[in-house]
Amino acid sequence: MKGDRVEVVVDAGGDTRTYEIEATRAGRRLDITQGRGLVEVTEVTRGGTPVRTARFMANRVIALVEHPATQEPTAEEIVTLRRAA
Structure with missing residues (x-):
């Protein structure tokens, strides 16, 4: 998920x-093998295609x-819905 991070x-x-x-x-997501x-850290798409290693x-x-990544929604992810009067 976006925001996952690995320090090596x-x-x-x-x-x-x-x-x-x-x-x-x-x-x-990040996969570690x-x-x-060798230790490999690979960024992978939803479909399983490696983007970079x-x-x-x-x-x-x-x-x-x-x-x-944190599971809490950030300000960018919070959407305010308003009803038309």
Whole structure:
């Protein structure tokens, strides 16, 4: 869902780098897969088509933190309905 975010902290040889990947549009989600020495974070559409992918070497990943989107409606999502008199 839009607003889902994943933070990946990677060891960069004596330094750490933080990458943030976010679902950019409504209906998209983030999928995380691990295997064969890689960690992949993929933004996927409702139909399952991958939009973009970030790949990291698993032995360099220090932390992977998922931040789900809030379920509360924002001011943009609240619609006021008025009746015609």
